[in-house]
Amino acid sequence: MVDFELTAEQRALADTVRSFLAQQIAPDVQRCDSAGTPLPDAFAKLATLGIAGLPFPEKYGGAGSDYVTLGLVCEELEYCDTSLRTMMSVHIGLAGCGIYQWGSEEQKQRLLRPLASGEKLGAFGLTEPDAGSDVGAMRSTARRDGDSYVLNGSKIWISCATQADTFLVFAKTAPEKEKHGISAFVIERAAAGDALHTFSLHDKYGVRAGDTGGLSFNELHVPAGNRLGDEGEGFYIAMTCLENGRFTVASGATGLIRASLDASVKYAKERHTFGVEIGKHELVQEMIADMVLSYDAARLLYLRAAWLKNLGRRNTRETALAKWFATDAANRAADNAMQIHGAYGFSDEYPVARFLRNSRGSIIYEGTREIQKIMQAEYALGYRKDKPPRCELPPYKG
């Protein structure tokens, strides 16, 4: 049996998040985006909603919600602004889920709980100046020194780099083994001192109301107890983190399609040409119809992935497909929204220029469009077979 009905709790939380964002954050978005400054107190505000640890069990400080709820919330976050969803993608999808999936009980209590309760903000450091899609090319190293590892290296294009308290990062403990020599570590800013340097990137094309930056480690001592998984398991840990992050990107991009659709419908009924509202022109209708199709298809794809996640079943293919489709569709929807707005869309007077800029990043991060295509083709051709990771993301217990 397939059930398309949302529960009353799922609908209620989505409604609560939507109206909270509309009142508490939306008024600042356009100004911050235009100025290129992060939204003030965004994480603290989101934490008051109790969503900082949405899918994690209450015993780890979370809300114990299911993955459908996480998807609906990400949709609402990106409907308001992509920077909010990006923050939750790295905090929950990448750092939080990584520790939840791979951490020991002690690590979940010590490292996940403060993230899930909203006390601390998490981030994820995988990408380096010379290693993006090709993770195995990373140069950061970690050498064992008694009860610690000593990290050296740098990360770039890290969301929430200057705001986060806790970083899940990757470095090579055995560089000669390439991707099989990567290990995962949790860095706590408070303990790292001057050995951790973080900075912001300016003049970004999109996500301008969010913090994107970099990290550098110089003889940074991380306790051995902050290594996640075994030595050499970092590549697999990173891939499972990306799977969870991609789910939040897919559901968020679905919200951006809806934002583009709503703005377009409103404008198409206000603007008149040739004696009629432009919504009466069939070529404008075609663009709106495409947004409607994109929204429904993107939503169904991410909800299927959520359903698999709730059951604790493998969802690498389905989540990647949802991410690829939703991010391309959001970019097309935002582009069409700008077209419908004509020259007015080309300014910051309307939100659609922001939508278009923000839609572009998610086609690049958490696996580029090309990487998603390769994955799907390899599944179809039988070249790619997923073996279960040593640690699965636990199913939703209800």
Ligand SMILES: Cc1cc2nc3c(=O)[nH]c(=O)nc-3n(C[C@H](O)[C@H](O)[C@H](O)COP(=O)(O)OP(=O)(O)OC[C@H]3O[C@@H](n4cnc5c(N)ncnc54)[C@H](O)[C@@H]3O)c2cc1C
């Ligand atoms: C706004 C933003 C936020 C980000 N946040 C984070 C973050 O929080 N943490 C983090 O670790 N990273 C983050 N990233 C980095 C992001 O994950 C990388 O940019 C991404 O993985 C791509 O890597 P790259 O930019 O080095 O491109 P490259 O890997 O150098 O790729 C360049 C081009 O070549 C193509 N290409 C590469 N390999 C292949 C192949 N085998 N076949 C076909 N085409 C190929 C790519 O698809 C792309 O078009 C962020 C990026 C952005 C833009």
